[in-house]
Amino acid sequence: MGLHPEHSEKKVAQGVKVRLIYDDIGCFLLLPQNYPQQLRQCGIECVLFNPFRPFLTAKQNNRDHRKIISIDGKVAYTGGINLADEYINAIEKHGHWKDAGILVEGKAAWSFTIMFLEMWQICTGRQEDFQIYYPWSGQPCTVSGEGFVQPYADSPLDTENVGEHVYLQILNQARDYVYINTPYLIVDDSMVSALTLAAKRGVDVRIITPHRWDKWAIHMTTRSYYRDLVRAGVRVYEYEKGFMHAKTFVSDDRVATVGTTNLDFRSLYLHFECGALLFGSPAIQDIKQDFLTTLQTCRPILVETCRSNFLVHLFQEILRLFAPLM
Numbered sequence: 001m002g003l004h005p006e007h008s009e010k011k012v013a014q015g016v017k018v019r020l021i022y023d024d025i026g027c028f029l030l031l032p033q034n035y036p037q038q039l040r041q042c043g044i045e046c047v048l049f050n051p052f053r054p055f056l057t058a059k060q061n062n063r064d065h066r067k068i069i070s071i072d073g074k075v076a077y078t079g080g081i082n083l084a085d086e087y088i089n090a091i092e093k094h095g096h097w098k099d100a101g102i103l104v105e106g107k108a109a110w111s112f113t114i115m116f117l118e119m120w121q122i123c124t125g126r127q128e129d130f131q132i133y134y135p136w137s138g139q140p141c142t143v144s145g146e147g148f149v150q151p152y153a154d155s156p157l158d159t160e161n162v163g164e165h166v167y168l169q170i171l172n173q174a175r176d177y178v179y180i181n182t183p184y185l186i187v188d189d190s191m192v193s194a195l196t197l198a199a200k201r202g203v204d205v206r207i208i209t210p211h212r213w214d215k216w217a218i219h220m221t222t223r224s225y226y227r228d229l230v231r232a233g234v235r236v237y238e239y240e241k242g243f244m245h246a247k248t249f250v251s252d253d254r255v256a257t258v259g260t261t262n263l264d265f266r267s268l269y270l271h272f273e274c275g276a277l278l279f280g281s282p283a284i285q286d287i288k289q290d291f292l293t294t295l296q297t298c299r300p301i302l303v304e305t306c307r308s309n310f311l312v313h314l315f316q317e318i319l320r321l322f323a324p325l326m
Helices: 005-013 035-041 107-124 162-173 189-200 216-224 226-231 265-270 283-295 310-321
Strands: 019-023 045-049 068-071 075-079 096-098 101-105 148-154 177-181 204-210 235-239 242-244 248-251 255-259 273-279 298-301
Touching: 019 107, 035 045, 045 107, 068 107, 075 107, 075 255, 075 273, 101 107, 107 148, 107 273, 148 162, 162 189, 162 248, 162 255, 162 265, 162 273, 177 283, 189 204, 189 226, 204 242, 204 283, 216 226, 226 235, 235 242, 248 283, 255 283, 273 283
Parallel strands: 019 045, 096 242, 177 204, 204 235
Antiparallel strands: 068 075, 075 101, 148 273, 177 248, 235 298, 248 255, 255 273
């Protein structure tokens, strides 16, 4: 699991600067203790975000959940895919792992490069001149395409919940449909209201979540939200082949987003996140078609499915009390 140094050593030998940031708590007990030193010995610059400390602190809640690969400032990738074997189905952890990522070029890629460099500064405490990495110094960027791509970053250090606002705007402006992939569905009243009000005004709101869970308590809490959503007309499905880890919204053939933000409290309010918002781009149809294709291997959640006995219902209500911690 993790980055295989030999894959990057070749590029280092060619003079390419290779840098890696990884969240220490997210990789806790999954990597060797001296993993950063191993990478540095290969010529790879490596820093840990928020190194684990064996005592309680609120800072441990602020995780770097971003997934960014920036190449020469000209090409960038983001989405739900981490550097781990199960994400490419090299090993089976929770059945088939379903995820989503997006490649952007041009000025949009440079925006993701800035996000990475800003986080690098935070982790190292050293100021850098970002401009030396700008790939079109002294000349205009010639990359263009149909529609618009707006990269966005979210941080728990300010009062703007960017990822949540992106999702709410898509829901509130939808006229015909909104299709959503999310691994977790643990949301507050504002998101529940946006989802249910969209459905009640005739928007076809569909959500795919996993059928095979990675964290049992979180999956039980996710299922506790099905009742209210399904009764309001939201169509909920579970991905039967395995674990749904994609974080995508697509609406009305005109707007979509692919990113790292889950529909849970941690992603929406506590983590560093990012994504790409698309408007009028041909890629929107690809995101829609991927959703519809995935739907063929999902089972619908019906009102009858949501019914549970008193003890299960009570347990789920108790779990909801701890939702902000999940």
